[in-house]
Amino acid sequence: MKKTIYNEEKAKKNPQFAESVVKMEGYHKDYNIDKKDNLNDLPEEPAIFGIFGIIHEVPVHCRYIASTDNLRKSVRDVFEKPESEGLKKFMQSPWIQMLCYFVMAGSSAEERKAKEEEWIKEYEPKVTEEGEYPDYKYVWPYDEVDE
Numbered sequence: 001m002k003k004t005i006y007n008e009e010k011a012k013k014n015p016q017f018a019e020s021v022v023k024m025e026g027y028h029k030d031y032n033i034d035k036k037d038n039l040n041d042l043p044e045e046p047a048i049f050g051i052f053g054i055i056h057e058v059p060v061h062c063r064y065i066a067s068t069d070n071l072r073k074s075v076r077d078v079f080e081k082p083e084s085e086g087l088k089k090f091m092q093s094p095w096i097q098m099l100c101y102f103v104m105a106g107s108s109a110e111e112r113k114a115k116e117e118e119w120i121k122e123y124e125p126k127v128t129e130e131g132e133y134p135d136y137k138y139v140w141p142y143d144e145v146d147e
Contacts, residue, residue, distance in 0.1 A: 002144045011141035014058050015123055017100060023059055026051070026099040028079040031092045039076050042101075047071040048115045049101035050123055051078060051091070053133060059098040061133030062123040063090050067112035071101055089131030 017023065029037035046069045052059035064087060068074035082088040091097060104112055128134050 001147045003147050004142050005145055007141050007143050010139050010143075013139040014060055014137075014141065015052070015062070015100075017059075018102075021100050021102045023098060023100050025054065026075060026079075026097045028076070028091075031079060032094070039072060039079070042072040042075055042099075043103055044070050044072045045103050045105050046107050046112055047101045047103045048112055048119060049075060049099060050119055050125065051075075052098040052100060052123075053090075054096050054098040055138050058138070059100050060138045061136075062125040063087060063127040063131075063133065065116060065119045065123060065125045067104075067109075067116040069109070069112075071103070075099060075101075084127065084129075086127040086129045086131050089129075090127055093131055095131070 024038070027036035027038050029035045046067075048067045049065070049071060050059070050062050051064040053061040053063070055061075064078060064082075066074060066078075078087070079091050082091050102115070104115065126134050
């Protein structure tokens with residue numbers, strides 16, 4: 001008989017975030033069947049944020065990273081006025097978007113830009129014209145073992 005066990009080493013190959021990074025599914029009322037919208041729950045503060053796909057509740061396959069002086073407005077803008085056709089297809093599709101953000105209250109634009117560049121290097125945002133991520137990188141963090 002086989003059982004499934006969590007493999008922490010495999011899990012570490014997927015994106016990792018500090019505890020201070022908030023992870024949440026993002027919903028805009030105009031772009032989902034249920035008309036859910038939680039963007040007004042976002043703080044109107046300076047922040048760094050990324051828009052990811054989601055697999056098994058893990059943010060993966062980053063499509064977009066930015067720094068901002070108003071998180072709520074910037075995330076709404078990514079839904080409503082994405083900068084590329086691929087990002088538009090991802091944001092305005094039935095795919096679930098995982099928003100990961102770190103509030104940087106009192107930070108300068110330069111400090112936020114530096115953090116943005118760190119995240120870009122770490123999470124490699126990419127999106128094809130179809131809204132997909134071009135390189136599948138998710139690692140299944142479980143092993144099947146004999147009992």
